[in-house]
Every structure is written in C-alpha cells, then in structure tokens.
Amino acid sequence: MSALLEFLKTYMWPLIFALVIVGVLPLLAGYVVLMERKVMADMQARLGPMRVGPHGLLQPIADALKLLIKEDIIPENADKLVFWFAPVISVTAAMLAYSALAIGPFFQIAELNIGLLFIVAVSSMGIFGIILGGWASNSHYSLLGALRSTAQMISYETAAGLALVGGVLLAGTLSTQKIVQAQQGGTWFVFVAPIGFFLYLVASIAETNRAPFDLPEAESELVAGYMTEYSGFRWAVYFLAEYANMIVVASIATTLFLGGWLRPFGSIAALDFLDFFPPLCFLGVAGYCFYRTPKQPEPIQSGVMALFGGLCLLLAAAMALPFVPAFAASKAGVHGAFWFLLKVSLYIYSFMWIRFTFPRFRFDQLMKLGWYFMIPLSIVNVLGLGVYKVLRQLQWSRWPAFLLTTGGTLLVAIWLVWLAQRKVAVPGPVGDMTEAEG
Amino acid sequence: MADTRISGFPGAEQTVLGADEIIINMGPQHPSTHGVLRVKLRLDGERIVDSECIIGYLHRGVEKIAEHRSYQQFGPYVDRMDYVAAVSNGLGYCEAVEKLLGAEAPMRAKVVRTILTELQRISSHLLWLGTHAIDIGALTPLFYCLREREEILKIFEKYCGARLTTHAFRIGGLQYDTYDGFEQEVKRFCLDFVHRVDEYEQLLTENRIWIARTKGVGVLTAADAIDMGATGPVLRGSGVKWDIRKAMPYAAYDKYDFEIPIGKNGDTYDRYVVRMQEMRQSNRICLQAIEDIPAGPIMGKVGKVLKPPVGEVYHSIEAPKGELGYYIVSDGTTQPYRVRIRPPSFINLEALDKMIKGHLVADVVAIIGTLDIVLGEVDR
Numbered sequence: 074m075s076a077l078l079e080f081l082k083t084y085m086w087p088l089i090f091a092l093v094i095v096g097v098l099p100l101l102a103g104y105v106v107l108m109e110r111k112v113m114a115d116m117q118a119r120l121g122p123m124r125v126g127p128h129g130l131l132q133p134i135a136d137a138l139k140l141l142i143k144e145d146i147i148p149e150n151a152d153k154l155v156f157w158f159a160p161v162i163s164v165t166a167a168m169l170a171y172s173a174l175a176i177g178p179f180f181q182i183a184e185l186n187i188g189l190l191f192i193v194a195v196s197s198m199g200i201f202g203i204i205l206g207g208w209a210s211n212s213h214y215s216l217l218g219a220l221r222s223t224a225q226m227i228s229y230e231t232a233a234g235l236a237l238v239g240g241v242l243l244a245g246t247l248s249t250q251k252i253v254q255a256q257q258g259g260t261w262f263v264f265v266a267p268i269g270f271f272l273y274l275v276a277s278i279a280e281t282n283r284a285p286f287d288l289p290e291a292e293s294e295l296v297a298g299y300m301t302e303y304s305g306f307r308w309a310v311y312f313l314a315e316y317a318n319m320i321v322v323a324s325i326a327t328t329l330f331l332g333g334w335l336r337p338f339g340s341i342a343a344l345d346f347l348d349f350f351p352p353l354c355f356l357g358v359a360g361y362c363f364y365r366t367p368k369q370p371e372p373i374q375s376g377v378m379a380l381f382g383g384l385c386l387l388l389a390a391a392m393a394l395p396f397v398p399a400f401a402a403s404k405a406g407v408h409g410a411f412w413f414l415l416k417v418s419l420y421i422y423s424f425m426w427i428r429f430t431f432p433r434f435r436f437d438q439l440m441k442l443g444w445y446f447m448i449p450l451s452i453v454n455v456l457g458l459g460v461y462k463v464l465r466q467l468q469w470s471r472w473p474a475f476l477l478t479t480g481g482t483l484l485v486a487i488w489l490v491w492l493a494q495r496k497v498a499v500p501g502p503v504g505d506m507t508e509a510e511g
Numbered sequence: 512m513a514d515t516r517i518s519g520f521p522g523a524e525q526t527v528l529g530a531d532e533i534i535i536n537m538g539p540q541h542p543s544t545h546g547v548l549r550v551k552l553r554l555d556g557e558r559i560v561d562s563e564c565i566i567g568y569l570h571r572g573v574e575k576i577a578e579h580r581s582y583q584q585f586g587p588y589v590d591r592m593d594y595v596a597a598v599s600n601g602l603g604y605c606e607a608v609e610k611l612l613g614a615e616a617p618m619r620a621k622v623v624r625t626i627l628t629e630l631q632r633i634s635s636h637l638l639w640l641g642t643h644a645i646d647i648g649a650l651t652p653l654f655y656c657l658r659e660r661e662e663i664l665k666i667f668e669k670y671c672g673a674r675l676t677t678h679a680f681r682i683g684g685l686q687y688d689t690y691d692g693f694e695q696e697v698k699r700f701c702l703d704f705v706h707r708v709d710e711y712e713q714l715l716t717e718n719r720i721w722i723a724r725t726k727g728v729g730v731l732t733a734a735d736a737i738d739m740g741a742t743g744p745v746l747r748g749s750g751v752k753w754d755i756r757k758a759m760p761y762a763a764y765d766k767y768d769f770e771i772p773i774g775k776n777g778d779t780y781d782r783y784v785v786r787m788q789e790m791r792q793s794n795r796i797c798l799q800a801i802e803d804i805p806a807g808p809i810m811g812k813v814g815k816v817l818k819p820p821v822g823e824v825y826h827s828i829e830a831p832k833g834e835l836g837y838y839i840v841s842d843g844t845t846q847p848y849r850v851r852i853r854p855p856s857f858i859n860l861e862a863l864d865k866m867i868k869g870h871l872v873a874d875v876v877a878i879i880g881t882l883d884i885v886l887g888e889v890d891r
Contacts, residue, residue: 113650116651117650117651117653117654117655118654118655118658119654213533213534213535214535216533217535217557217872221557284648284650285648285720287648288873428650429650429651430649430651430714431648431649431718431720432644432647432648432649432715432718432720432721432724433647433648433649433720433724433873434648434720434723434724435723435724435871435873435874436557436871436873437871438720438723438724
C-alpha cells in the first residue's frame, strides 16, 4: 500500500496529465472537426452546422454519439483480427505522441531528452494502422488507398524529418522543453529557418493525409480509401486518429518553429500589454455568447449558449489568475497553454485554408514533388542551417548569416522548381513510353 | 494470403513486374461517376490497362414512352433526360415538332426561348464546373457555382413555377408570357455573372495543381473526336469549330453576336477553358437578347390537337453538352410513330475508353468529369 502511495506521489502529475489528455483529446479532435466545418462553410459562402446547439456547438457530441450507436459491420471476407486492431494502432500512435509534448513549461507527461525523436518515431507508427486496415478490409479501394498511403508516408516522412533536423540543429537538443527555452529571449526558429518551416508545413500536410495530399482517402477517386469498409465506431477511431495526428504535427511545428508556449515578442518589454490578451480574448468570447443568448430560437439553445458563455468567463478568470500577486508564478503555465493552443489552432487553420483552396495532387505528381523537390531541398536546408550555426559561432552578426544561408537555400529551391518545370514541360499520359514514341 | 484474394478474377493477367492486375468497378455507386455510370477498370497498380463502360442503370424507355403519348404529352418527359438542362431538351423537342407541323413560333417566343436556353446553358456549365472541380479535389468552387445556379433557378421558378424539370416551352411557342421584372432580373444576373466567372477562374485557371491535373490528361484529337461523333465542348475542346447555333441557327440565334471558343490540344484543360468561355458567351447572348424582346403573341398557330402530316423530321440543337437531336416519324395520328433521340452525353461517353487508357485512377474521375455526362440522358 505504501509502495502504491509512493508510486502515486512520484507520478501524480504525469498521471493526471495523461488522464487529461486521454479525456480531452477526443473532445478537442471533435471540436477541430467542428472548426473545420465552420471554416469550410465560411469559405464556401454558407453557414455550416447550425442545428445541434447554438451555432452547431454541440455537433461534435451528437456526431460521436451517432457513431457510437451505429451498427458495427465487419466485411465477411475481412481479416477480422487485423480489421479490429488496425484503427487501434492508428489512434494509439497518435495519442502516444502527446506523452512527450510540452504544452507549457509545466504541463508535460514525460520530459525526455530525446523528446522530439520519440514523438516523430511514435507518430509515424500510425501508418501501420492505415496499411493494415486497408489490407484487412479485403477491398480493392481500401488496398489502393493503403498502398498510396504507404508510399506517401515514406516519402514525406523523410522530408518532414529532415525539416525538423534543421530546427533541432539550431536548438542543439531534442528535448521539447529545451527547444522552446532555446527560443526564449531570442527569435523563434521560424524567423531563422523560414524554409525549414515551410518544408515542414507541406510535409506535415502530406503526413496527415490532408488535402491537397489526401490521396489515401481521396473521396472522388477511392471512395474513402483505406476507410472504405469501416463504419461506426471503428471509423470514428480512424477519424480521431487523423485529427489527433493533425494536432500532433501542429504541436511539433509550434514547439520547434513557433516558440512553443512563449508569448509573441516575449523579449520586448514595451509589448508586455500582450499579457492581457488571453483573459480579454475569453472575456470577449463570453460577452458575445451572452449577447447572443436571448437571440436563440429555443430556450434550450439559449441555455447552452449561456453555458458556453459561463465556460468562457471561467477560462477568462483562469487566464487572469497570474495577475493576482499570490499566483504570479502560474503565469508561464497558464498563459503558456493559451499561447501554445492558439498557435496550434492557427497552424491547423492554415491546413484548412489550404485544403479548401487547392485541388488534389495526382499520385505521380505527389511522388515527384516529394522526391524531386521536398527531399533535396530539405537536405540543402539542413546544410544551410549548419552553415548558419557555424557562421554565428564565428561571431558573424545575425542578419548577414541569415541572408547568406537562407538566400542560398532559396536559390536552390528556385533551381529545383525550374528543374521540375522543365520535366513537366511535355505533358502526356503517365508513363507508357511506347505510346509516346509511336 | 492477400495476393491470392485479389487475383483470380476473370480477365486479370500477369503484368510486367509479375504482379497481378486488379479489376475494380467504379460505380454504379461511387462518389464521382455523376449518377449511375459503372466503369470496369483493369488496373496494373494504378495504371489503367483497359476499361469498359457499363450503362443502362437509369434506362426508362423514354423513346418508347413517346409512342404512347400525344405530342404535347411527351413534352415533360424530355425534361427528364438531361435533367440539369431541361429547358434545352424542351427547346429541341418543341422545335422538332414545329418543323414536323410546318409551324413556327412567333418572334417573341423565340427570343424568350433563346434567353432561357442560354441561362440553362450557364446553369448546366456551372454544375459541371462545380462537380468537375470537386472530382479533382477543389472543394470550394462547387458552392460558388451553386450560388449562381440558384439565381438562374429562381428565374425559372418565377417564369414557369418549376426549378429543375421546367417544361418551359410548348409546341408552337410559350404558354406563359414573361413575368413583370423578368428583363431586369436577367440583366442583373448577367451583369453580375461576369465577375463571378472571373472569381472561378481566379481559383482554378492559373492554379498550378489544377493545370498539372488537367493539362495533357484525356487527350482527344480532333480526328478522333469527329470519328466518335463527339459534339459540344468535347469537340470544340479538340479544336473543331462546330456549333449548331452558328452552323444551323435555330430559335433566335442568328440575331445575336457571339463567338465559338475552341481549344487546341483537346485535353481536359482545354475543355475546361472552352466551357468557361462558353459561359461568358452565353452571358453575352442573354445581355443582347434581353435588350429588346419584341412585342407580340407568344403562341403560334398550332391547333389544340396536333396531327402532323405523315413524314419524318430530324432537328438538332446545341444543348450544353453537345448536339441534341430529335428524329420524329409521324404516321399522321396524334401520337408519334417513332421518336429517336440523339443524346450528346451518350455519344461523348464513347470517347471515355480511349481517353482513360494509360492514365491513372485519379485521371478517370477527371476525364468523366470533363465529358460532362448526365446519366439520365445517356440511358434515357
């Protein structure tokens, strides 16, 4: 008994954090879906979900309930064990990645010295869920989706990994805590390695199977790709894994390039008033909720709206906590979580923006982009950042070093684009040389 | 275990790499076959080795029905062939019967018919653009297109009470005169629409991914297009300047000034450009026509009971999807002896097998989209 108490004492906070993440993440993923639908609706001149709860605020919960009580169908010819197990692999990999992510200086389950490597390694395990799910379904569409996904993940994992290497090079550590600390006081790495950030943005879209790289589940081509035969809760688990993965890559990008939980312009004292932004932001949302409360068509919707307003007030109060002298120490943790999640949201928003603007790549074009452009450029980027670091150690000042290395990398990028363009200058049916010559 | 499951289909052969070909059925229930088209694809990896179109899931025997209906009664049936361009179908049928009767619609009716048909062409092309874009993965244009299409459907609804299967015209002219404010509404739509097309083009025309996905995909040479009897934007995309509105003017088209846009390479991108230009030209025709709709009767001199003389007639119009022809044989009774319809979608669809060979699965949906087929018309 005392051993158990001892265990709990040591691991109390990690355990609580783990519980919070397991409990909150599905909800968060649900609300990312709602956010996506709302953003999509906004861009497409319509309203989006409006029926379940005020402004569709309860839609994720209704969706989750619907999926939970749906009939669970396993195709007759499917490999039942693998079919059952595949989504679990996907979601486990996605969730496990959170164990090393630092949402604040304090909020982290495990501080690992190989944190980033661990996150990348674990989250790339999710591909097994997709391959096995596609294979076990025993359907052609699923199989094609799984094959596409394999090739895509392998290609873009390389580019994403190399893009991360650039950031790691600058920080000199793999620990997520220390990476953020390295950006404290100085500049965020996105301003030192903009090309690395861009590469990671593109590669992470491809890694999470989002449009314009959503080939494994290209709706108009492969019905639903590897998820074609899945329905009900299993499908929901895949969906959860996809959105959880989105949050993971957004968190990685935030940690490595966008300064993690640091406030924008944290080193400029004149902009310290930005500290008031988190509570005021929630206060504003709460005010809007209360303003809309009497305008809801149904009393129950008014109630829900008021509830959301109250929730926002509560959050505003939590955000105002650091201004109480007795709790001033909580500032980094409380405000850190706010800034971190804000950056993650903006990153995810850019995903959505891209998704609703661009058409989908074709498979061979995707591979071409990956191997001809992304991977060479990310190698050059690592080289450039290495040179930057050496130049800085040689006491060069920041701007000349930055302009030299980034400019050089940019030139290579332009050259690669030129090369690629020359290659696609003669369009025609893919492959089949005999036909082209004839 | 898996490889034994996916092989063994009749017709599947070993490929160069020693892997098995797989056969997949695209459709009849598939997100992007635009209805109930079924395409059987033989794939080597993702490359299409062979394909076969299987149609008939929406066959309703429209031509047979015609033999048991009077000439007027058959009018609403033609709306249900190309149900996204019902007005055009109706125009073709009414003009064919008028030709058979030797009657002619009054000028006012002709001009109103032209305006409504051109609006219908715009709305049909809008639906094509939206679905084509969504097939290629651009999700957003669809909603912009539907927004503008809605305006056109509202005009139809005000004019004749129906939005989709309108039955807007009658043999001999029109049943309804234009409503108050018709001219203003059409004009407002047309003036606004020019900017809307610019908007769609901003999203797609210069988009690198869009160009990569459409240029060089589904090439149909001019000679092939003519051999296969392709018409409409599919033919014009291949660079053949053939438009029945110019070649054999009907309704009031000879009065208006418009151009026939043509493509060069006959690929999916060219057909896209042609249709975008066609929308602008249709808009131009509408703007010219709306300026002066002649006064006068809207119904020509045809009797209450239509009894065309014994004989036959073929009349075709330029429907949004191509040449829509009606061949009607009359035996002198109130019902046609035989009606044969030349549906543009059906004949354009023949080019599909040739166009998709050697492409990837992703191109199949792009090519089906670019042919702009409506299965109601293919199967009739």
